[in-house]
Amino acid sequence: MKKTGLKARRIAGNVAAEVALIVLSIAWLIPIVWIILQAFRGEPGAITYTFFPKELTFDNFARLFRETLFLRWFGNTLFVAVCSCVLSTIITLMVAYAMSRFQFKMRKPFMKIALILGMFPGFMSMVAVYYILKAFHLDGKLVSLILVYSGGAGLGFYVAKGFFDTISASLDEAARLDGATNWQVFWKIIVPLSRPIIVYTALVAFMSPWSDFIFAKVILGTNREQYTVAIGLFEFLDTTHKSTMFTCFAAGSILAGIPVELLVIFLQRYFIEGITGGATKG
């Protein structure tokens, strides 16, 4: 008697949880569904008084490719993302390995300084970065974006260091007894064992150029040919363009979201492992 009561209660609890999850999922999906619908909306204007468009069309995508520089912006962003992803990953791994496996005088101070510098909001130094790049005639160029995005990577070593710390040091010692140098240990033992953290670091570095618009805007200025998707799409929403370009913005957003979205879904396991590691190991 008691047992069936318990069972009934558990089933009721699960049904309630299931319903709650469905409601929450809908709440999370509504804005996404809405922006997708907007991309296919036929009627013009920034905002309509209906949730569902009255007519559906592919015109917005066609306009995006025909009338704007979207394809070019997309290429720019992909270029910046791939380059800064490779550079940032290399830099992050180098620093993380040095911090994890070597004991030297500046180790602790460096870690504290990195922590403090990392807290400094990047765009506060934006103006200074701009003038430094300008002094080398690099303003308005995509190369400078790559430099800026990967230049700070040396400060974001904490997650990878936490991962390296969990790789047993006895592996290193065994290899060193066999005559391997530290460089060989790093390259032949640690790197192959660190696939999850490498994938995670690369993924995060790949994602940021798709999203950053403040830094990119200051560095690229008015050089529209060199824009990334974020600044380009942001421009669609300023007061002069919004009424005509809003549906194009929606279409562009979907296209810009796809590469990152696919990568995250396929590499979900590494992504989750990485952010969990970052949260628990500081």
Add this chain to the structure above:
Amino acid sequence: MENNQDFNAGFFRKIWLAVSSWFISVGLAIADFFKNLPSYIAALGKKIWGAMKDFALGFVHGNVWEKLSYVFMGFGNIGAGQYIKGALFFLIEAGFIVFMALTGGSAFVGFFTLGTNAQSTGDVVDEWGNPVVTHGDNSLLMLLFGVCTILIIVAFIVIYFSSVKSGRQAWDVKRKGGRPASFRKEIFDLFDKKLYKTLLFLPILCILAFTVIPLIYMILMAFTSYDHEHLPPASLFDWIGFDMFGQVFSSAKIAGTFFPVLGWTLLWALLATVMCYFGGILLALLINKKGIVGRPVFRTIFVLTIAIPQFITLLTMNNFLHIDGPLNTLLMDWGIISQRIDFLGSVAHDALLPRVSVLIVNLWIGVPYTMLITTGVLMNIPQDLFEAAKLDGANPVTMFARITLPYVLFVTGPYLIQQFIGNINNFNIIYLLTGGGPAVADYHIAGKTDLLITWLYKLTIEQNDYNLGAVIGIYTFAASAIFSLIAYSHSSANKNEGDFQV
């Protein structure tokens, strides 16, 4: 039931105790720091004194080559047989002297004057209507080059001392009858015993160029008169000392903006962090509940929302919540509201509603993150803890408060600190959602939802008051730096670092 009530009261008291003891320990840590400050300074002084004594004694006791190395860098190494290393040191010295003679010297002076010739444009304009630039100093560039030159000088001094030391070490080896390491051996060491130097060289150079120099540059701006009335290259700006730091407190308009904005920034950071944290834990518990059907689907839906570039999410939300936007339309159609709601404060002047809106949108963005993070942590809680609690007749609420929450809090402590700092500097969400609005007349260029960071953006990029912006930036930065350094040194992760290391 009664038991449960008791427990809840105890639970809140415990939280309150934990929070207050944390604040007390922060206070004690600050007090400790200042109490120990004299001894830190004494230790530092002793170290410097020791180094200087070594430096002077090294000269007195050294042989001719070592004495020469005090003037001509690298001669100590050359004399001891390390020709390539010595030559490199000497080349660095020669290069430094050439640099200082050609540009460094004037850049160094420029750092102090920040320019003496103002631009004389008169009223001449070119065909595009821009004023024709005739000779004039650009204070902004002079400050930048000055900072770079000073860093180069500091780097040179460090290299100088290490060259003297390196020469002496080579001779010490020689005097003991050994052979100083060959250049090849030293390069080999850079890939073995001293690999960390090789690994860190490039990253540190990048950090210097893109973080440290800009940071110093920005901090120095706070001490200048660089505002909308002194914009290079049209006019010069100059050093004004600590004037701006005081103005934040003394000028009624600026202080009247700074303190309310600071208050809202802290309140926002606290609420946003705590709400996302508990929301995420609850969602993780829901998703991982035993017997839930379609768990991978739910999880993918939430991961999906994380993966969308944030500016898209926020701009979508901005339009979604607009007073004429779809959410209002839906609510009207369903008959839930009879009047459109101004969620983002674009029309009304009421502060509460937009503030609640940004917090809720932040929840939408932040909860899936915390959910993912705590899912892993929840899996790791030893199940026998729950079994034992169940045998003792504990209900789910008790188990959550006594087992789950403490465990998750302990493991994800660093994440909470990161989130708090991240929220203090959460520029995107405010800038893209409300733009800081609703604007109010008694604030100096700020609105009711403006955080310090968005106010700073308006002051610098929009108003060109770079010095005031820099001062605000320094105050913000100092607050978050002190907070998190103390929090980190008190959190579990820092203490356990050694556990992972052998």
